[in-house]
Amino acid sequence: MLSLSEIVAPVVxxxxxxxxxxxxxxxxxxxxxxxxxxxxxAGKEAVAAVVALPLVLPxxxxxxxxxxxxxxxxxxxxxxxxxxxxxxAFSFEGLVLGSVIYxxxxxVQPLRNAFEALGEEPIEAAHTLGASRWQTFxxxxxxxxxxxxxAGAVLTFAHTVGxxxxxxxxxxxxxxxxxxxxxxxxxxxxxxxxxxxxMLAAGMVVFAFVVVTAVTMxxxxxxxx
Amino acid sequence: xxWRTLLLGAGLLALSSTxxxxxxxxxxGEVSVAVAANFTKPAEEIGAAFTAATGDTVSFxxxxxxxxxxxxxxxxxxxxxxxxxxxxxxxxVSEGLGVEGTVFTYAIGKVVLYSPWIDVTDGAAVLEEGxxxxxxxxxxxxxxxxxxxxxSVEKLDLTEAITPRIVTGQTVSQALQFVDSGNAELGFVALxxxxxxxPSQVWTVPFDHYSxxxxxxxxxxxxEADPAARAFIEFLRGPEAAEIIRKYGYDLEE
Numbered sequence: 001m002l003s004l005s006e007i008v009a010p011v012v013x014x015x016x017x018x019x020x021x022x023x024x025x026x027x028x029x030x031x032x033x034x035x036x037x038x039x040x041x042a043g044k045e046a047v048a049a050v051v052a053l054p055l056v057l058p059x060x061x062x063x064x065x066x067x068x069x070x071x072x073x074x075x076x077x078x079x080x081x082x083x084x085x086x087x088x089a090f091s092f093e094g095l096v097l098g099s100v101i102y103x104x105x106x107x108v109q110p111l112r113n114a115f116e117a118l119g120e121e122p123i124e125a126a127h128t129l130g131a132s133r134w135q136t137f138x139x140x141x142x143x144x145x146x147x148x149x150x151a152g153a154v155l156t157f158a159h160t161v162g163x164x165x166x167x168x169x170x171x172x173x174x175x176x177x178x179x180x181x182x183x184x185x186x187x188x189x190x191x192x193x194x195x196x197x198x199m200l201a202a203g204m205v206v207f208a209f210v211v212v213t214a215v216t217m218x219x220x221x222x223x224x225x
Numbered sequence: 226x227x228w229r230t231l232l233l234g235a236g237l238l239a240l241s242s243t244x245x246x247x248x249x250x251x252x253x254g255e256v257s258v259a260v261a262a263n264f265t266k267p268a269e270e271i272g273a274a275f276t277a278a279t280g281d282t283v284s285f286x287x288x289x290x291x292x293x294x295x296x297x298x299x300x301x302x303x304x305x306x307x308x309x310x311x312x313x314x315x316x317x318v319s320e321g322l323g324v325e326g327t328v329f330t331y332a333i334g335k336v337v338l339y340s341p342w343i344d345v346t347d348g349a350a351v352l353e354e355g356x357x358x359x360x361x362x363x364x365x366x367x368x369x370x371x372x373x374x375x376x377s378v379e380k381l382d383l384t385e386a387i388t389p390r391i392v393t394g395q396t397v398s399q400a401l402q403f404v405d406s407g408n409a410e411l412g413f414v415a416l417x418x419x420x421x422x423x424p425s426q427v428w429t430v431p432f433d434h435y436s437x438x439x440x441x442x443x444x445x446x447x448x449e450a451d452p453a454a455r456a457f458i459e460f461l462r463g464p465e466a467a468e469i470i471r472k473y474g475y476d477l478e479e
């Protein structure tokens with residue numbers, strides 16, 4: 001039977017990772033999505049394709065290149081040396097970086113769609129009423145795009161909780177640091193401890209169901225105001 | 226009238242050639258073999274030699290012993306199982322998945338400490354000194370080489386010092402990836418994976434530091450009726466395979 005600590009540690013780790021990544025992506029994806037929506041540059045769809053790559057690439061491919069990039073011979077090693085470590089792999093910070101890249105399109109796409117759905121009129125109206133560009137963005141565009149933000153946040157959160165292939169490649173399976181829920185379940189299956197795997201997996205299903213239902217209900221209330 | 230005859234003739238020709246084709250295919254058997262990750266290179270060579278000798282082909286699936294066994298319990302279509310331990314083949318027979326009397330030890334494994342970054346000529350000293358951040362091993366509960374690595378660390382009385390620095394790969398192959406990519410400075414892997422590397426990179430762990438890694442094979446129920454599967458097992462026990470197995474640093478039961 002699973003002890004409480006064996007359940008709590010991977011669950012807390014997965015939830016923390018998902019929350020941190022979602023918060024980061026809300027900030028990072030906004031300017032990208034806004035630029036993709038408003039830019040007239042000829043190469044913008046190429047940029048959009050690069051952003052969408054993690055949707056198509058198998059997670060193990062992404063994880064493999066991340067393993068090299070996070071290591072002492074890549075940029076990850078340079079970043080890690082700032083706080084005296086050798087590599088970003090096998091750490092929570094490395095997982096955050098990997099997950100941000102992996103979930104980027106799940107935040108950018110809904111935001112871009114929401115921004116594009118605004119059309120020109122609200123922006124132009126705000127300008128004629130004397131709003132600066134910052135004011136237009138924060139007080140007109142963002143509130144009107146709130147359903148896009150909700151959708152992006154839910155998708156990113158769920159996608160990060162379910163992440164497996166990337167974490168498998170760069171995590172090192174360290175309890176409390178990189179052994180997330182999906183890896184823990186996989187471990188139990190491999191060891192033929194199916195009772196424990198059932199418990200964790202069933203918990204995950206229930207959680208996902210509750211989150212999605214709650215957010216859908218909130219979306220209805222907020223969206224129809 | 227002419228078209229119909231031509232069509233009929235073409236149809237008959239196609240039918241007879243598929244018959245000929247399928248009977249040729251029936252002559253060349255294919256054996257599906259599940260192999261523990263550490264035995265990847267020797268297995269591929271043995272497979273090629275087997276095909277050259279008998280004409281039957283072999284299709285390999287490599288993975289962690291535990292993962293492969295889990296799949297076998299769920300009726301994965303493997304005919305032969307080359308495990309990295311001697312526990313799971315016996316378990317297969319007792320659980321009715323393996324054919325009785327076909328379990329045998331095909332190789333005795335050697336675990337090594339490998340590092341292309343630190344000189345490990347005296348591996349014990351390197352471990353004691355502890356001048357490294359991460360040491361990679363395969364998951365000890367599913368990969369015997371990981372278990373052997375842990376046992377040797379314990380034999381050297383370094384468990385407490387080393388445990389916080391351990392990063393676990395799913396298989397010995399992943400443990401090797403962690404080391405080769407530089408993310409872990411060193412790791413416990415199978416000798417066969419690092420054959421040919423200079424001695425400063427490989428430290429062969431003394432045999433009394435860990436319980437022997439007797440790697441057993443078993444014929445699975447799926448392959449019971451397949452003559453090609455039995456032929457492969459016979460080949461594995463034969464002199465040609467023995468030469469290949471020794472070449473990759475494994476011992477054989479005397």
